[in-house]
Amino acid sequence: MSKFNVICLDDEETVSSLIKRLNNSTNRIHIDYKYPKPFPKQIEEIITWDRAHLLDGLVLDLRLDQTVAQGQEQADYRAGSLAQEIRTLATEGKLSAFPIFLWSIDKRLSKSFNKDMSSQELFDFTLLKEDFPEKASERAMQLAAIVQAYKDIGISIKKMKCFGDLLGLREQDSGALDPRVGESFLRQPRSFPIHSYAKYVLDQVVLISGPLIDELTLCARLGIDQEKSDDFHKLLEKLDAGCSYKGPFGDGWKRWWWPLVERWWERIQPNGKAMTSLAAPDRVDVLKARLKLKRLSVAEAIGAEYGQFFSTVCQVLKVPLDPMDGFVVAATGRLPWHDKEYISREAALNRAKYNVHLELDPFEKNRLESLKKHKVIK
Numbered sequence: 001m002s003k004f005n006v007i008c009l010d011d012e013e014t015v016s017s018l019i020k021r022l023n024n025s026t027n028r029i030h031i032d033y034k035y036p037k038p039f040p041k042q043i044e045e046i047i048t049w050d051r052a053h054l055l056d057g058l059v060l061d062l063r064l065d066q067t068v069a070q071g072q073e074q075a076d077y078r079a080g081s082l083a084q085e086i087r088t089l090a091t092e093g094k095l096s097a098f099p100i101f102l103w104s105i106d107k108r109l110s111k112s113f114n115k116d117m118s119s120q121e122l123f124d125f126t127l128l129k130e131d132f133p134e135k136a137s138e139r140a141m142q143l144a145a146i147v148q149a150y151k152d153i154g155i156s157i158k159k160m161k162c163f164g165d166l167l168g169l170r171e172q173d174s175g176a177l178d179p180r181v182g183e184s185f186l187r188q189p190r191s192f193p194i195h196s197y198a199k200y201v202l203d204q205v206v207l208i209s210g211p212l213i214d215e216l217t218l219c220a221r222l223g224i225d226q227e228k229s230d231d232f233h234k235l236l237e238k239l240d241a242g243c244s245y246k247g248p249f250g251d252g253w254k255r256w257w258w259p260l261v262e263r264w265w266e267r268i269q270p271n272g273k274a275m276t277s278l279a280a281p282d283r284v285d286v287l288k289a290r291l292k293l294k295r296l297s298v299a300e301a302i303g304a305e306y307g308q309f310f311s312t313v314c315q316v317l318k319v320p321l322d323p324m325d326g327f328v329v330a331a332t333g334r335l336p337w338h339d340k341e342y343i344s345r346e347a348a349l350n351r352a353k354y355n356v357h358l359e360l361d362p363f364e365k366n367r368l369e370s371l372k373k374h375k376v377i378k
Helices: 013-023 039-051 079-091 106-111 136-156 171-176 183-187 194-206 215-222 232-240 258-268 280-291 345-349 362-374
Strands: 004-009 029-034 057-061 100-104 125-128 326-328 342-344
Touching (some): 013 029, 039 079, 079 100, 125 136, 136 194, 183 194, 215 280, 232 280, 258 280, 326 345, 326 362, 345 362
Parallel strands (some): 004 057
Antiparallel strands (some): 326 342
């Protein structure tokens, strides 16, 4: 397996220690630190790296114009301006398609970048410098997965017949994908640049629960407590045969096709009830009996007054949740195939305690206020 070359442009040389941690966390990528140059020179240098096959990805600090290193010329631009020019050159065929990552401190992102939707579209992934060293291995794996995804997508779009082909979905499993996913790309095949495909797949399919679900949601819907289940990995092995996601970004974000998990459930329990129509203890009983996995533990509800018909996860507490015991989170730009997100009553009623910043759907706000006044569960 080849190692990817990623270059980091940052006007603070102290980030070398963060880059070293990333490089030491994986054998899939090597990140090389470079001090940014004035705009025309920087573009020329990026083109040179690309033509020499030395550039598989680029990491940019949000502010490239704040400090001047000794013996260096100060950059006169920010990350967004450079990223925009790179995307334009790639679309024109003057640069290869490669991912662009943004990294900065949370305070700077909150002040400007998080409010600028147009700039956000330019970057494939955002890294917080505060995440290091704790999340160095996870982030390194995700960077490598994104670089690999660009290469895989570049190959797939030349021969795909449907969007499921791009996502690594077998023809016999095509029904697992909502036909509206990727519809705009199919209307004009091969007319979009690779970075548009990549951004869409990561943001609208992989990172949001819908046809694909993450490990927390999978465990909630199976009704199991992952940490207390010694047979959890054996269960995953039985699922992975046909239900795991094998498309772009799958190396960085483990996902499962929920429609295929439901089909798998029907096979292990023919003529039985649908998984989510059973309470968690009953789901686990089926898994134990049908799969001969005795060391599976039932996921517990948040409290005695909470149900165990889990189908989602509290976005604050990260624990299984019955939607009847939660409130829908407001979502700008939610697409038809996206699942609704919820927070539990516990989180909604104790926002300060849990430092909750998520806004509720407008229709849910009145229900929460009623709950506060009457102290009853609706």
